[in-house]
Every structure is written in structure tokens, then in C-alpha cells.
Amino acid sequence: MKFKLSHFIPLLVLFFSVSLAAKPPQNPVRVTQTLVPPPALPEHTQIAQGPPKIVQITLSIEEKEIEVADGVYIQAMTFNGSVPGPMIVVHQNDWVEVTLKNPATNSMLHNIDFHAATGAMGGGELTRINPGEQVTLKFKATKAGVFVYHCAPGGSVTPFHVVAGMSGAIMVLPRNGLKGASNHSVRYDKAFYIGEQDFYIPRDSSGQFIRYASISDAVAPTEAIMKTLTPSFVVFNGRVNALTGSNAMTADVGDNVLVIHSQANRDSRPHIIGGHADLVWPGGAFDNKPIKDLETWFVAGGSAVAAIYKFRQPGIHAYVNHNLIEAVLLGAAAHFQINGEWDHDLMTQVSPPSPIP
Structure with a gap:
């Protein structure tokens, strides 16, 4: 069997195509x-x-x-x-x-x-x-x-x-x-980053939190509190109420809102009160198919997770760590302020509070 140069041309083209694709772009x-x-x-x-x-x-x-x-x-x-x-x-x-x-x-x-x-x-x-x-x-x-x-x-x-x-x-x-669960393109109208943080603060003999003059003064007593694994505060974005009131995150009814939630040290479980997550990428892995329609999702300590929700009702939506002890007593809560018209088909008050007959 005779081999002609034309027989090798497809292989040569494939070889050089793969070689070029493997190389990073120049400059x-x-x-x-x-x-x-x-x-x-x-x-x-x-x-x-x-x-x-x-x-x-x-x-x-x-x-x-x-x-x-x-x-x-x-x-x-x-x-x-x-x-x-x-x-x-x-x-x-x-x-x-x-x-x-x-x-x-x-x-x-x-x-x-x-x-x-x-x-x-x-x-x-x-x-x-x-x-x-x-x-x-x-x-x-x-x-x-x-x-x-x-x-x-x-x-x-x-x-x-x-x-x-x-x-x-x-x-x-x-x-x-x-990409969504059916591999369709997904876009977001707004995006917010919530970083959850646990703080460990020593108290004095009267139970008051101690204020230290320097980091070197704080290291040893703080590490002693850290070893109890009992945080003094669990907050979003650095302090209690950092994302509530006038600092609430804002969007409109119908907006697709992307929320990235990270926790470098402890597990968390975000939840939107009065809403859901339409899509959640567990572990934040975008190459995996997202999970649909979760009420509460999980953020493992040392990870970040992305979720998208299309807000459907106006008003305040609380966003919390659904360990409610941490949300209500330790500070892990934020607010979304959503603007728009109320949809009575989704929810309505049939009758106001009144005495039981």
C-alpha cells in the first residue's frame, strides 16, 4: 500500500490545531x-x-x-x-x-x-x-x-x-x-456578596466585652475564647445590622438577584424569609448543574455558595442564617428591600385580625 502526502494532511492539521490550542495566548x-x-x-x-x-x-x-x-x-x-x-x-x-x-x-x-x-x-x-x-x-x-x-x-x-x-x-x-438546571443561559440583574464572620471576644469579670489597645494584647485571650468554639457574634459583612435598615440590599420585583455567601470558618445555612432560591450551585461549583427551588441551602465552613432568586413580592425580605440562634441572638441577619407592586394572587390577607366569636 502506497502512502501519499494527502493522507497525512488531516493528521497534520489536527496535530497543529491541538498544539496551538494547548498553548496560552501570546501576550x-x-x-x-x-x-x-x-x-x-x-x-x-x-x-x-x-x-x-x-x-x-x-x-x-x-x-x-x-x-x-x-x-x-x-x-x-x-x-x-x-x-x-x-x-x-x-x-x-x-x-x-x-x-x-x-x-x-x-x-x-x-x-x-x-x-x-x-x-x-x-x-x-x-x-x-x-x-x-x-x-x-x-x-x-x-x-x-x-x-x-x-x-x-x-x-x-x-x-x-x-x-x-x-x-x-x-x-x-x-x-x-x-447555566441553569436544563443547561439554559442564566443572567442576573443584580449581585451581592455576603461574607459571614464569627467573632470571639473575651469578657471581663463583670461580663462586659473587653476592648484591647492592640492586636498583640488581644491574641492570647481571644485564642482562649476561640477554643470554646462558641462565638460571641456571628454577623454578615463585619458587624451586627451591617446589611439592615438604610444598608439593606435593594432590588425590584422581577429582578434576578445573585447572592454569593461565604464562610471561611464555620458552617452556615442561608434562607430568605418569604422567598426561596430558584437556583443554588452547591459548593459554588458553576460547572455542575444547580439545584432548583431550595428553601434553605448549605455553606460548608471554608467555602462560598452562589444562589439566584427572582424576587416576586415587594417589601422587606430577611436573609438569615437559619440557625435562628445565630441569626436573632448573635447577628447573622440581613435585609433585602424590594420595590414593586404586591401580587395578591401569591398572597393576600383574607380577613384582618378580629376577636374569636
């Missing part, structure tokens, strides 16, 4: 993402525009005192000054290039562990910096989903850094956008 576009305080998300597109990019971000570590409830303070450690740290948004196969800064005014060594990254303790081994130093890390966001990031300097101080506020989340969107 990928660099973009800078401006991070914003939670519950907001930075500007982003839901569907990727063009080939993978290098997304540049800056996180500056700020050690500072914060008020977690009226008259109750902790010596916190934060990314960009907020608890949780800001949400980062990229698309699958983008590179995240993060410059981490530890100003000389700080007192401790810090780093960052991205649950979205592969290798070197999530980047934690490559980002250890003392006060007055900065470091730049680049990693490829290979998995689509929502993921926690947090400080993890090593040993017994790692949990102290986490419960002092040093966690946030990154959302890695599929390049062609989110």
Missing part, C-alpha cells in the same frame, strides 16, 4: 480590576469578552479596630479595610495577578491563600510578607465557581487571622456565562 491582555467594598461586586461582564486575560488586582492589608456591635470592638485584620475582603470577579482560565501589600504600620506577618488556586498552599507559601513588604502572585483560575480566600500565615495563628476578619471571596464565571 494576553492585561486589565486592572478596581475592587469595591462588599456587598457590592466590581464591574464585570457575565460572559467573557475575547480570550483569557491577566486580571490585575491590589489587596492592602489593614490592621485596625472595628466596631462589631454597638459599643463592642475588636482588633481586626482586613483585606482592603473591610470584613469580608472585597469580591474579585474573573472568568475561567483568566490569570489573577494580585499584588498583596503589608504596610509598615502593621504589626504582623500576613499572606493569602486562594481556594481557587492550584499549588503552594493556594499561594500562601509564595505570599508571606512582613510589615513594610509587598509581593505579587499570579495564578490561573482553572475552576469555575465561587471560592474563599483568606490569610493563612501558618500554625496556631492562622485561625486567629481568619476570625479577626481576614477572608473574602473570588467568583470565577464560566466563559460563556452561567
